[in-house]
Amino acid sequence: MLLLLILPLFSSSRADFASDHVHNFLNESVAPCDNFYRHVCSMGMGVNDTVAKKSAKYYQDMASRLQSRSANNPIMNDIAEARADLNCTFDDDVYSNLLQERCASDFDCYFDEFLYFFKLFNKTKENVDDSLKYYSTHGNKTSRSIQQSVRATSKMVELLYQNSDFNKTKSFNSSVSTYVLLNDRLFVMEVLNANDTASRVGLEKVHNLTKQIRDIIRNTFQETPWMRRANEFGFTILGQYLEILDELTILTDFDCLDRNLTTLRRINHDMTERYFENSPRRTGCTWFDVVHAFNTTDMQLDAKYTSYEDQVNYFRVATTFSYNAFNFVEASIIAILGPTFYPLVENSTETTQIAFAGDIIGHEMYHSFITEALPNRSEEYRNEADCLTQHYNQSCQLFAEGECNSGPKTLSEDGPDVEGLRAAFELLKKEYTDEQLKEFDYPDLKITREQNFFYSAAMRSCADIANGVYREHSPDNIRVNALYSQMPEFTRAFGCKPDDLLYSEEDRVCYLFGKKSTGKNANSTINELKKTKGPAALDSIDNL
Ligand SMILES: *[C@@H]1O[C@H](CO)[C@@H](O)[C@H](O)[C@H]1NC(C)=O
Numbered sequence: 331m332l333l334l335l336i337l338p339l340f341s342s343s344r345a346d347f348a349s350d351h352v353h354n355f356l357n358e359s360v361a362p363c364d365n366f367y368r369h370v371c372s373m374g375m376g377v378n379d380t381v382a383k384k385s386a387k388y389y390q391d392m393a394s395r396l397q398s399r400s401a402n403n404p405i406m407n408d409i410a411e412a413r414a415d416l417n418c419t420f421d422d423d424v425y426s427n428l429l430q431e432r433c434a435s436d437f438d439c440y441f442d443e444f445l446y447f448f449k450l451f452n453k454t455k456e457n458v459d460d461s462l463k464y465y466s467t468h469g470n471k472t473s474r475s476i477q478q479s480v481r482a483t484s485k486m487v488e489l490l491y492q493n494s495d496f497n498k499t500k501s502f503n504s505s506v507s508t509y510v511l512l513n514d515r516l517f518v519m520e521v522l523n524a525n526d527t528a529s530r531v532g533l534e535k536v537h538n539l540t541k542q543i544r545d546i547i548r549n550t551f552q553e554t555p556w557m558r559r560a561n562e563f564g565f566t567i568l569g570q571y572l573e574i575l576d577e578l579t580i581l582t583d584f585d586c587l588d589r590n591l592t593t594l595r596r597i598n599h600d601m602t603e604r605y606f607e608n609s610p611r612r613t614g615c616t617w618f619d620v621v622h623a624f625n626t627t628d629m630q631l632d633a634k635y636t637s638y639e640d641q642v643n644y645f646r647v648a649t650t651f652s653y654n655a656f657n658f659v660e661a662s663i664i665a666i667l668g669p670t671f672y673p674l675v676e677n678s679t680e681t682t683q684i685a686f687a688g689d690i691i692g693h694e695m696y697h698s699f700i701t702e703a704l705p706n707r708s709e710e711y712r713n714e715a716d717c718l719t720q721h722y723n724q725s726c727q728l729f730a731e732g733e734c735n736s737g738p739k740t741l742s743e744d745g746p747d748v749e750g751l752r753a754a755f756e757l758l759k760k761e762y763t764d765e766q767l768k769e770f771d772y773p774d775l776k777i778t779r780e781q782n783f784f785y786s787a788a789m790r791s792c793a794d795i796a797n798g799v800y801r802e803h804s805p806d807n808i809r810v811n812a813l814y815s816q817m818p819e820f821t822r823a824f825g826c827k828p829d830d831l832l833y834s835e836e837d838r839v840c841y842l843f844g845k846k847s848t849g850k851n852a853n854s855t856i857n858e859l860k861k862t863k864g865p866a867a868l869d870s871i872d873n874l
């Protein structure tokens with residue numbers, strides 16, 4: 331195993347996760363200017379030592395301290411029983427007997443059972459059999475045969491069992507997760523409400539950062555030359571974007587809406603009520619009954635929660651410990667989730683807070699602006715966006731450690747990464763003078779404040795890349811290396827040289843917004859690298 335790991339964690343008394351990371355997990359044999367990701371995220375570090383996992387664990391541990399909840403909660407008991415029962419398979423006789431015990435000679439009870447499973451069955455297929463559709467609308471009026479109804483229902487249930495065979499553990503976990511996370515969250519809120527200095531400070535800090543980042547983005551838009559140009563109808567993009575920016579609602583985990591627990595308890599009440607309405611249907615295997623009681627509950631609540639606010643809250647209770655934040659663009663609502671608070675409540679440096687939370691807030695805000703329609707409204711933007719997609723695509727050629735499809739497909743995330751981190755760095759520059767940026771945050775390692783900014787923002791991306799699933803996001807190592815080679819501030823902070831892989835300078839990087847967004851820097855730095863490192867590494871760069 332790693333030699334580093336058996337050294338005493340001499341810095342852990344600071345309770346600063348960024349300090350722990352730079353003291354324990356940097357790989358000094360990888361030059362920061364050549365591959366910052368692998369410099370920060372040692373290949374051999376355990377996945378549980380990554381900041382992302384530690385953030386989630388902070389709250390999971392808080393929730394799991396409350397063992398008593400399962401004992402007192404019949405739904406949690408069902409879930410535990412179901413989890414132990416995942417090997418159970420369908421038996422037609424067992425099911426028919428259970429159904430007959432419950433419905434006796436009441437046809438409507440059997441028909442109700444048919445309709446319940448028909449809705450679920452209907453969801454699993456594009457085209458369900460016509461006879462089932464017909465029976466679902468006429469079975470109640472015509473034959474009223476109990477035997478027929480049991481037979482049709484039993485066959486559907488059997489097919490549903492087969493459908494859920496592909497990975498029972500996974501589909502079981504995804505079905506119960508909303509309920510489990512909501513209850514974790516209720517308990518975490520109860521703990522925090524009793525004992526909450528750190529989280530209140532963290533909350534206030536996030537609110538302050540939100541205001542500051544919003545001001546910086548407003549200023550960036552105002553400085554963007556092409557935004558001021560009116561279209562044929564007399565509208566400017568600037569006017570539209572400033573309004574969207576001002577309208578953005580920021581919800582924060584553990585905010586007042588959480589704290590009085592009204593919203594959480596209402597969602598919990600809705601889920602509990604429907605779960606019990608759905609759960610009498612026993613098929614002989616608890617895992618199946620629980621999954622479908624929750625899946626039906628979920629369909630019912632999706633139909634009930636029609637307002638944006640309800641939808642966002644229902645969504646965020648199920649994501650609390652796994653994500654940093656999300657932007658529900660249609661509703662102009664951003665939710666900043668618990669893990670973002672971790673460094674803030676754990677006494678990290680001001681620099682880390684700006685890098686970590688400021689960056690996330692900036693990233694989420696930019697999601698509202700980096701849209702598919704924008705390239706059609708500005709040629710300058712289109713050129714800069716092309717520049718960025720080309721840069722990310724070329725970064726795959728240099729840094730891929732597995733599948734890497736960065737380029738046009740990932741622009742909607744790469745763009746917010748780049749502009750979000752720039753906004754956070756602007757904030758750092760506002761808070762500190764040039765001299766202060768060169769002061770040491772970690773004197774023993776000679777890591778300056780501005781270097782700490784880049785360390786703190788990057789360490790969040792340490793992950794098991796080989797097993798990651800990346801769709802609209804670039805792989806984590808690309809998210810760091812491609813991003814940092816778009817930041818001349820990084821080059822200056824680390825003294826990178828022109829032939830270093832991550833070297834960049836102002837007039838060779840891409841700016842989606844701001845006064846340098848002229849559409850004229852259409853070639854990114856990596857074109858330069860193509861010359862210095864030879865064409866071999868970058869063979870198929872034109873393959874966008
Ligand atoms: C954070 O700092 C405060 C004030 O110094 C201290 O009371 C608290 O215990 C620290 N929290 C942690 C988790 O170390």
Ligand SMILES: *[C@@H]1O[C@H](CO)[C@@H](O)[C@H](O)[C@H]1NC(C)=O
Binds near residue numbers: 360371
């Ligand atoms: C550090 O990087 C070097 C060079 O890539 C590599 O051989 C070594 O395994 C890395 N060490 C750790 C702990 O990841």
Ligand SMILES: *[C@@H]1O[C@H](CO)[C@@H](O)[C@H](O)[C@H]1NC(C)=O
Binds near residue numbers: 377
């Ligand atoms: C990481 O943490 C999880 C959950 O806490 C645990 O099940 C797993 O064994 C840990 N893995 C390692 C390598 O320590």
Ligand SMILES: *[C@@H]1O[C@H](CO)[C@@H](O)[C@H](O)[C@H]1NC(C)=O
Binds near residue numbers: 414416417
């Ligand atoms: C489920 O079945 C598999 C293979 O038949 C067996 O290895 C495993 O121990 C069983 N699990 C439980 C929880 O019974």
Ligand SMILES: *[C@@H]1O[C@H](CO)[C@@H](O)[C@H](O)[C@H]1NC(C)=O
Binds near residue numbers: 452453456466
């Ligand atoms: C069955 O599915 C179709 C399309 O997927 C949908 O339009 C219809 O409303 C569904 N019927 C029921 C009873 O859920």
Ligand SMILES: *[C@@H]1O[C@H](CO)[C@@H](O)[C@H](O)[C@H]1NC(C)=O
Binds near residue numbers: 438441442445470
């Ligand atoms: C089936 O018919 C009975 C009697 O006409 C009625 O009370 C019941 O509501 C009907 N159920 C459905 C699901 O249509």
Ligand SMILES: *[C@@H]1O[C@H](CO)[C@@H](O)[C@H](O)[C@H]1NC(C)=O
Binds near residue numbers: 493494504
């Ligand atoms: C239940 O819902 C979950 C989450 O939407 C889905 O992944 C799963 O496939 C569904 N399970 C079944 C058996 O339909």
Ligand SMILES: *[C@@H]1O[C@H](CO)[C@@H](O)[C@H](O)[C@H]1NC(C)=O
Binds near residue numbers: 497498500
């Ligand atoms: C099933 O899903 C679980 C949980 O996501 C995962 O750990 C496991 O590897 C999956 N198994 C298969 C056979 O895909």
Ligand SMILES: *[C@@H]1O[C@H](CO)[C@@H](O)[C@H](O)[C@H]1NC(C)=O
Binds near residue numbers: 521524
């Ligand atoms: C409050 O925090 C202290 C110190 O971290 C801890 O010992 C105590 O158990 C906490 N109280 C509750 C109700 O969680």
Ligand SMILES: *[C@@H]1O[C@H](CO)[C@@H](O)[C@H](O)[C@H]1NC(C)=O
Binds near residue numbers: 531534535538
């Ligand atoms: C938030 O900003 C206000 C006003 O600028 C300031 O008084 C307060 O100390 C700040 N709070 C934190 C936690 O930084």
Ligand SMILES: *[C@@H]1O[C@H](CO)[C@@H](O)[C@H](O)[C@H]1NC(C)=O
Binds near residue numbers: 587590591592593
């Ligand atoms: C809790 O907060 C919600 C939303 O802010 C508010 O509507 C409600 O009145 C509050 N409830 C209590 C008991 O303070």
Ligand SMILES: *[C@@H]1O[C@H](CO)[C@@H](O)[C@H](O)[C@H]1NC(C)=O
Binds near residue numbers: 851853
């Ligand atoms: C970009 O690079 C290509 C090839 O090196 C060159 O032909 C083109 O003029 C450059 N464009 C700009 C805007 O510098």
Ligand SMILES: [Zn+2]
Binds near residue numbers: 693743746
């Ligand atoms: Zn995003």
